[in-house]
Amino acid sequence: MERQLTEIRWHGRGGQGAKTAALLLADVAFAIGKHVQGFPEYGPERMGAPITAYDRISNSEIRVHSNIYEPDFVVVVDDTLLHTVDVTKGLKKDGAILINTEKSKEEILPLLKGYEGEVYTINAKDVSMRTLGKYFPNTPLLAAVVKVSGLMSEETFLREMEKSLRHKFRKKLDVLDGNMKALKLALKEVA
Amino acid sequence: MSLKERMSGNEAVAYAMKQINPDVMPAFPITPSTELPQNVANYIANGEMTTEFIPVESEHSAMSAAIGAEAAGARTMTATSSAGLAFMWEMLYVAASSRLPIVMAVVNRALTGPLNINCEHSDSMGARDSGWIQIYAENNQEAYDNFLQAYRIAEHKKVMTPVMICQDGFIVSHGVENITLLEDEKVKNFVGEYNPEHSLLKDTMAVGPYATSPYGMEAKRAQAEGVNQAKDVILEVAKEFGEISGRNYGLYEGYCLEDADYVIVAIGSACGTTKDAIDELRKEGKKVGLLKVRVFRPFPAEELTDALKNAKAIAIMDRAESYSSQGGPLAAELSAALFAAKSKAEVKKIVYGLNGRDYRVEDAKDVFAALEDIAENGNKNPFEYTYIGLRE
CATH class of the missing domain: 3.40.50.920 (Rossmann fold)
Structure with missing residues (x-):
């Protein structure tokens, strides 16, 4: 489904990089010519506290400056939040939720309060450990959300990411390699 | 050719600061404006700016140092929010009444209490009677554009009044959005060099002297005239800015x-x-x-x-x-x-x-x-x- 405006809400905990992931998504959408908005919602600033971040990605200028209450997609960076935060609140039925978890989808589904839209999971830890040797959940999650939301084709996404990572890691090309592997594996693993 | 980018409001204003490259920036960090001195310090460390950065121990000192630098004839800027602006209170009046065209980026945040870091206009609205010009932005583009126009307004001979360039804390300052930047050369030509008519380094003059009752009221009236004249100057500067940017602003x-x-x-x-x-x-x-x-x-x-x-x-x-x-x-x-x-x-x-x-x-x-x-x-x-x- 081609949306004029795609709205995404991220749930994470302080220090896990949900805000960074939201900004990375805005970056790659900007790179393909979209109008973007990526912003965090700050509560008490401390490690581990639940935080929310948002993305608006549009074909036209974005003027609204409020939070997102009826997102098309929700990304949950930490599955322990499923017990404490109403992550599917306002989530559109024709949208989807993406959860980073080591658990199976069957174990996750009962925690989603009967959400009727599509549910995707990814084990970003496993992807990250296998490709980068360290736990950086953002890279696999970014690939997963691009695939789930259909914001751009996988080819376009990988091409743009390689361009930007090549610039960012121009002195550490082995890191570039690991990140590209993480993105590709995540595109396969998300289901 | 203009440059399409995506930036937060803070990044955008810091970029404007880099392009203008003023002489002096005394600053003390406070959320949500901390990224402004932080990014400027990075630009300086990377050799992209030649601004003299003065890390001070408080906002009162930041504004005091800005007053000293500007009085010496240096183009000066600073940045703050909320309690930081409140702590400058005394010196805001000194800057304005001394007719020093300092430009300050204000990232609007609530004053305490309850203690809160989020957006409110209570900080700059409280300073509305301090004699500073205040210009507000809807988004990152406007925050950037307003900052580029600020020195032309503040330093105008008829105005000689400090300017606050305000943006909404977090909503604008930390939200990344599309923005169109101007080339460095265009900015340099538009903002121009600062050649104050009078300064401590050129003239024998008093800055911030005592005024007895027969003189003080006239000084305040003259100060008000600078603010009143700013209306026309803001429009003139906006018109010229529209010609180089294609973006039009009014009051x-x-x-x-x-x-x-x-x-x-x-x-x-x-x-x-x-x-x-x-x-x-x-x-x-x-x-x-x-x-x-x-x-x-x-x-x-x-x-x-x-x-x-x-x-x-x-x-x-x-x-x-x-x-x-x-x-x-x-x-x-x-x-x-x-x-x-x-x-x-x-x-x-x-x-x-x-x-x-x-x-x-x-x-x-x-x-x-x-x-x-x-x-x-x-x-x-x-x-x-x-x-x-x-x-x-």
Whole structure:
């Protein structure tokens, strides 16, 4: 489904990089010519506290400056939040939720309060450990959300990411390699 | 060729600071403006700026050092928010009355308490009578553009008054959005060199001397003239800026305003949200519009009341509480101006967004519905002001 405006809400905990992931998504959408908005919602600033971040990605200028209450997609960076935060609140039925978890989808589904839209999971830890040797959940999650939301084709996404990572890691090309592997594996693993 | 980028409001203003490359920046960090001195310090460390950065021990010292630097003839800037601005209070008046064209980036944040880091206009609104010019932005593009125009206004011979360039904390300062930047060369040519007529390094002069009663009142009158003259200068500078950027600015912006019966008057990021509400309501045939106040000091009373002359009902919205039982400062000043202009419009005073409370498209629609109601049935409580999204 081609949306004029795609709205995404991220749930994470302080220090896990949900805000960074939201900004990375805005970056790659900007790179393909979209109008973007990526912003965090700050509560008490401390490690581990639940935080929310948002993305608006549009074909036209974005003027609204409020939070997102009826997102098309929700990304949950930490599955322990499923017990404490109403992550599917306002989530559109024709949208989807993406959860980073080591658990199976069957174990996750009962925690989603009967959400009727599509549910995707990814084990970003496993992807990250296998490709980068360290736990950086953002890279696999970014690939997963691009695939789930259909914001751009996988080819376009990988091409743009390689361009930007090549610039960012121009002195550490082995890191570039690991990140590209993480993105590709995540595109396969998300289901 | 202009440059398409995506940046947060803080990144955008820091980029403007880099392009202008003023002589001196004394600053003390405070959320949510910390990224401004931080990014400038990075630019300096990377050799992209030659500004003399002075890490001071407080905001009072930041403004004091800015006054000293500017009095010496150096183009000077600083940045702050909330309690940091409050801590500068004494020195804000010294800067303005000494006619020192300092430019300060203010990232609007609530004053304590309750202790809160989110957006409110209470910090800069509290400083509205300090003698500084105040220009507000709806988004990162405007924050960038306003900062580029600031020195031309402040340093103008007829003005010689410091300027605050305000943006909404977090909503704009930490939100990444598309932006179009100007090339360095264009900015350099537009802003120009700073050659003060008088400065401590060139002249024998007193800065901030004592004035006895036979002289002090005239000094204040002369100071007020600088602020009054700023209106024309702001428009001249905006016109020239429009020629190099293609982006046009005035003292205010009207959106669907000319034929609007029901008008929201607001400042800052809430205006973008209101525009979306207007587009939806216009599709239903509702004659609604927005008046966005860009320049709050000098207060463009005649221009604003003239722009509102066709409105039947007006909501004046403040992101600050005055504890005056009369709503916020914009409501108080614009209501007084509407009275002077003999306006017949019904006025609704509203306080919203305190401590970062979200203002949504639905909220704007509710305000327009309330305006329709008072236009038809009259305002039964003209002395009352209301809140958006308050839990009583």
